[in-house]
Amino acid sequence: MKSPQQPGRLFLWRGAALVVSPGIDSSLHTHYALQLTYGLERPFRARLQSEHDWTVSRSASFAPHDAHQIDSDGGMLAHLFLEMPEAVKLKATDLQAGFESQPEFQALLASLADNRHQSLDMAAALQIRQAWQSCALPHSQTSTSFDSRILSTLDTIVASHGLDCNGESLARLVHLSESRFTHLFRQQTGMSLSRYLLWSRMVDAVAAVAQGNNMTAAAHASGFADLAHMSRTFRSMMGVAPSELHRMAIAFKQDAI
Template sequence: MKLPQQPGRLFLWRGAALVISPGIDSSLHTHFALQLTYGLERPFRARLQADHDWTETRSASFAPHDAHQIDSDGGMLAHLFLEMPEAVKLSGTDLRAAFGTWPEFQALATSLSDNRHQSLDMEAAQHIRQIWQACALPQSQTSASLDSRILTALDAIAASHGADCNGENLARLVHLSESRFTHLFRQQTGMSLSRYLLWSRMVDAVAAVAQGNNMTAAAHASGFADLAHMSRTFRSMMGVAPSELHRMAIAFKQDAI
């Protein structure tokens, strides 16, 4: 007898998120994070352009900045989102990613079946994240490294939660001119500093919701002008409305947010 489907779970760290939830069909969208997706109950469909044919798959890797859309037909999906520097270690989007065939990952997927994800704690979720990441990003694909000055800037952005983070202040921190720093940031990450700061604020907004704030308070706490601005950003980056967060139980490691 199949167990009734329960609400999803979201586990949040600085730089990563694990989502296990009944599939939420998305609109076509792009985002900064590397996204790994697996159909726990059955295959799902994905496409990379609105005029492309759908591809049925069980496991997919979506590279940063690559547009994609998912049709889950209500099936339970697991997603792992990874930010920098892991985000630059994937060679490209793969709608039939090989990680789903690895025995280590298969054991992990089995452990999440039949709503058993409801009993996960942060330690178990971290273990899942590590196994999944190792399967999806084998050593042969992890040679990319970021300039130490960009890593310093990323750490500063994470520590400040976006406060007083702009090109001038970050450039001063790493002893570069603002124009040189913003050029290097784009060169290293594939995106503008302003776009990354927007992504970081969105992550902070999710963390604020996890800490019990309502959507309006979360928007202001994370530096958005208002709730409408946060909602537009969330939808454009995730393909769904931020109200979907209220359908999930959110767990986070306090010292990592």
Template sequence: MTQNPPRLPGLGSASLYLWHGRALVVGPGIDSTPHAHFAAQITVALERPFRVRLDAGSPWVSTHAAIFAPNQMHQLDCGGAMLAHLFIDSPQCRHAISSVCDAGYRQAPGFSGVMAALDEARQGRLDIDAAERAARQWLDCAAPQAAESSTLDPRISAALAWIGNRPGETVTGGSLAAQTHLSESRFTHLFRQQTGLPLSRYLLWSRLLRAVEAVADGEDLTAAAHAAGFADLAHMSRTFRGTFGVVPSELRKMTIAFKRDVR
């Protein structure tokens, strides 16, 4: 299921595009304390440079583009600059993406198309499918070694559809394996191989998508946490911050688009 960006009351100029294993955020940069999160992060300036460093004791680096590996400590000093961030959560990225404070992917062939798409997002004119295409091209430019296959086994496609039709429900590897007539161990191995995510991480993204959907529908954060199957708002906040490095209250300042299917 695809949802194009709804405009929530009182939003600022930031946009969030979210699908399984990926998130694209476009808007004014948020200054941060030193932090690390599960997802790899690729950041580019849309206008003027910003500053980054990998820990509180390192010197600041002024840059137009940066890459942060999963679980890499980093800090941003944005000074109000307009930025775009691509978050990627996949096993391939654990070893394929290295941290670079001053990255050169802006000169890569094809990145001008990514910048054009990000400018459309900044103006609220980019739909979720175009955002997904731009994210793939961005990853190809910044870390081509992390590229993934776009062809899914029909059994995994069926399992993804089954998950997508049951937002908020408890889903297990055993129940999905039974749906696809595979053993649980074979199913979970094939799932990770095909989607780039372990089943547990994919289901976590499903819950985050459900929470984002609830916020987009006007629910408060506590109701969104419960709708997505989190124990409470604190649990969702820890998960959200651990994935994206910001608290879910930032959702109230964003235009939101999401997509439940993987490809």
């Protein structure tokens, strides 16, 4: 029997998101973030291809660009999405990830459980994010490891919401050729500039919904051609329709990384 539906919660930063929600069964999809998933109430099922058998798991790591599908049977799940640069350090998808066995992760489970019932608290969510990331990626790169020119670029993208940003203009900003800049950006972040800008627009759309905008207004405010374009992008990245956002309480902090 499926658990009664509880409100989902989404904590959003530039570069990361923490979702604590009743499981939304996804279609097969891929996205540009590293995804860590944990079954709060019970194991879930996951697979990497539609023709593959399901794997029952309590914790999983999905590498960027790796297709995956989750079936939660309605159980509460916690997901941590990390855009970058953690992606650089992850070797491969692991449907039986070992982070759940670490004492540090067991210690944060109480906080994850609390956030199913209490009001949104970005400070607590940030502590969960940092502790979970440390358990799953103990040697991950941090934003302080970025080249200063890439940090400047990321700040510019945040300030402009990605609008009118392209390789030529950003390369000029940091005094590099466009080819050198785009190579450095991919090397530092683990994704192409165009892919990051697309992901960034999606983050902006979610933030617009959090501020009370309807889906159409959120799509236009975040630089999508129309609602259909945003919906296709959201579904391809997250595996669910953006209408699922209306079932969540959302807190966000628009900072870089």
